[in-house]
Amino acid sequence: MAKLTIDDLKKIKEKVHKEMSLRDGERRVKVTVHMGTCGIASGAKEVMDALLQEIEDAKVNDVFVTTSGCMGLCSREPLVTVEIINQEPIKYEYMNPNKMRQVFKRHILAGEIQTPFVLARGAEVIR
Amino acid sequence: MLELAAHILDIAENSTRAGAKIVKIDINENDAKDLLSIEINDDGGGMTKEEIKKVGDPFYTTKTVRRVGLGIPFLADAAQRANGKLKLKSTKGKGTNITATFQLGHLDRQPIGNITTTLVALIAGNSHVDFIYKHRHNDRQFTFDTRQIRKEIDDLPINHPEILKYIRGVISVGLQEISTNA
Numbered sequence: 001m002a003k004l005t006i007d008d009l010k011k012i013k014e015k016v017h018k019e020m021s022l023r024d025g026e027r028r029v030k031v032t033v034h035m036g037t038c039g040i041a042s043g044a045k046e047v048m049d050a051l052l053q054e055i056e057d058a059k060v061n062d063v064f065v066t067t068s069g070c071m072g073l074c075s076r077e078p079l080v081t082v083e084i085i086n087q088e089p090i091k092y093e094y095m096n097p098n099k100m101r102q103v104f105k106r107h108i109l110a111g112e113i114q115t116p117f118v119l120a121r122g123a124e125v126i127r
Numbered sequence: 128m129l130e131l132a133a134h135i136l137d138i139a140e141n142s143t144r145a146g147a148k149i150v151k152i153d154i155n156e157n158d159a160k161d162l163l164s165i166e167i168n169d170d171g172g173g174m175t176k177e178e179i180k181k182v183g184d185p186f187y188t189t190k191t192v193r194r195v196g197l198g199i200p201f202l203a204d205a206a207q208r209a210n211g212k213l214k215l216k217s218t219k220g221k222g223t224n225i226t227a228t229f230q231l232g233h234l235d236r237q238p239i240g241n242i243t244t245t246l247v248a249l250i251a252g253n254s255h256v257d258f259i260y261k262h263r264h265n266d267r268q269f270t271f272d273t274r275q276i277r278k279e280i281d282d283l284p285i286n287h288p289e290i291l292k293y294i295r296g297v298i299s300v301g302l303q304e305i306s307t308n309a
Contacts, residue, residue, distance in 0.1 A: 003300050003304075004300065010279060033252065035248070065252065066252050067253065
């Protein structure tokens with residue numbers, strides 16, 4: 001890969017600005033990759049990377065990715081929560097890069113919940 | 128955890144959860160001294176003296192969802208196994224500094240692993256935090272600072288896919304140039 005410069009960044013900025021005025025970068029989906037020690041040790045970083053690469057390749061700008069800590073279900077890590085606007089959050093367990101790519105294509109883009117990987121519906125309640 | 132990049136991600140995630148605004152990550156590979164050091168510096172909430180004493184205890188954690196905290200014990204163990212050690216300095220309200228040293232050529236030293244995905248994951252997941260990454264390999268150095276990116280992109284979010292792609296490219300080329308071999 002050729003070395004990227006600040007000028008490249010400026011070009012990207014202008015390009016993105018143009019696209020943004022055409023379609024608003026509204027947040028349609030929020031994806032949370034759980035990044036506690038347990039998640040990282042079981043491969044959350046690779047899951048996160050697969051997700052980010054899929055988003056880049058699909059050129060979508062309405063999917064917002066964030067990380068969170070451990071939620072106490074360490075044995076089922078890596079966990080990923082997919083929250084499509086106005087829908088109940090879906091938690092996926094035992095994720096890996098391939099499952100993440102499938103969830104991205106089938107659930108996040110096409111709206112079909114990937115039942116075999118689902119741990120639970122709804123948000124966790126941390127007391 | 129099998130690579131040092133995963134430890135770095137874990138410790139830096141601790142920093143962001145402690146409310147840090149700036150997280151500095153310094154890596155130093157020195158072949159002549161046969162030394163590898165990883166230093167993570169944050170301006171987060173910091174810890175009291177009592178908390179610092181307990182931090183190496185796997186059964187101490189600030190979390191309420193479970194009773195073990197393994198992040199720092201894991202890193203301390205990885206350092207000790209490679210003839211190094213972990214040092215922790217922290218001031219309540221000011222921030223925390225963690226330094227792990229390793230014998231670079233030690234048989235049991237974990238490989239550095241993929242630093243690029245670690246940094247991209249940190250930036251994407253914590254878009255409100257600035258990260259400064261410095262990697263020195265003998266006489267060569269690579270520096271990456273999200274504040275410089277932010278200065279150029281104005282109101283664009285730093286976690287926009289196109290910007291993250293750019294960041295990924297800059298870091299992977301930068302690391303190649305200093306030919307890190309840890």
